[in-house]
Amino acid sequence: MRVLLVEDNPILSRSLTDALTGARLTVDCMYDGEAADHVLRTQDYALVILDLGLPRLDGLEVLRRLRARRNLVPVLILTAHGSVEDRVKGLDLGADDYLAKPFELTELEARARALIRRSHGHEPLRAQCGPLAYDSVDRGFSIDGEPLALTPRERAVLEVLILRNGRAINKETLSQKIFGLDESVNADAIEIYVYRLRRKLEHHAVAIVTLRGLGYLLEAKPQ
Template sequence: MRVLLVEDDKMIGAAVLEALKDAAYAVDWVRNGDLAIEAIHSETYDIALLDLGLPLIDGLEVLKRVRAERVRLPVIVLTARDALSDRVAGLDLGADDYLVKPFEIGELLARMRAVLRREGSGTPPVLTNGRLCLDPATREATFSGEKAVLSAREFALVQALLMRPGAILSRGELERQIYGWTEEVESNAVEFLIHAVRKKLGAIAIRNVRGVGWMVDRPTC
């Protein structure tokens, strides 16, 4: 899943970025309101984490513009502004949740999962097509009796495929679910991850459609 992180504080932004990457999210980090609006217009995100005290364009104005354009983007406001009036303003403008700094990363991740579930785009407790199963809580995957704990990027790849069983995903589509803008992606990175997953779960856990991409089977029932 792809996250837009809008945060001008370098220390906070770097910490949240690393935590989200460790949790298998692909993250794009921008540091002002102008870049946030540009990113939202140029990319599709599953959720945005929005600071309010931003340079150039305030976070509340970013939120106001996004909602005026009827962009259906879940937004969690992350801010040091803890006054009731600020929380009310953010929620009234269309924020889906509001988290006051400083916060625990575990709580942020839990709130993200909750918002995504409400939007219908979050992962269920276990993703499965009837043969391949993926547990987001533990990153454990099971296929035909073989069990393995996946790395963050292996998990992101399998999750992307299981969210659309039967669909063929291209290299570009998979890279988009695994890597953020600033991450260097080697030309064979997806193939490397697929090889690693197959080594753990079996050669047919992920199927290759030559010249097109990769897929997992449709649900068996």
């Protein structure tokens, strides 16, 4: 799951990023309202965590523009000093929840998880491709009924592939979903994780295939 964090305080931004990453979320960080507005026009997120006191464009305007585009991504707003007026404005503009500073990181994690669960419905998501099964509750994979041991990056790649429902995804898009907007990561790094996953799947009736011009596709092998 990718989260957009919009917070102009670099120390707080780093702390929040570390906490969310520890909760197995991929975090993109923006430090001003204009940058956040731009990226929200071009990228999809499972959640937006939005500070209201932002330079260049305040958080309420970012939220107003987001909802004007009929983008229904969950938004958790961060307010300074628990301002009632800011909370009311944010909720009226379409925010889903708010946290008043200062707050505990554990509360932020809990609220983030709750908003993401709510936006995806209350039922746990399960997916299957041949003998490979995925359960969104614990983000675990099993194959032929046995748990499949994966590193966090391998699991993230396989999650994207199994949730594509038989649709191919190109390397650049897959890289963006895994690494977010980190320009220091070369898209070719995805090839390493795909190679490792192929090794782990090679003796089972499921495979990651490469479709020329289209990208990677997870498919079940014929029995």
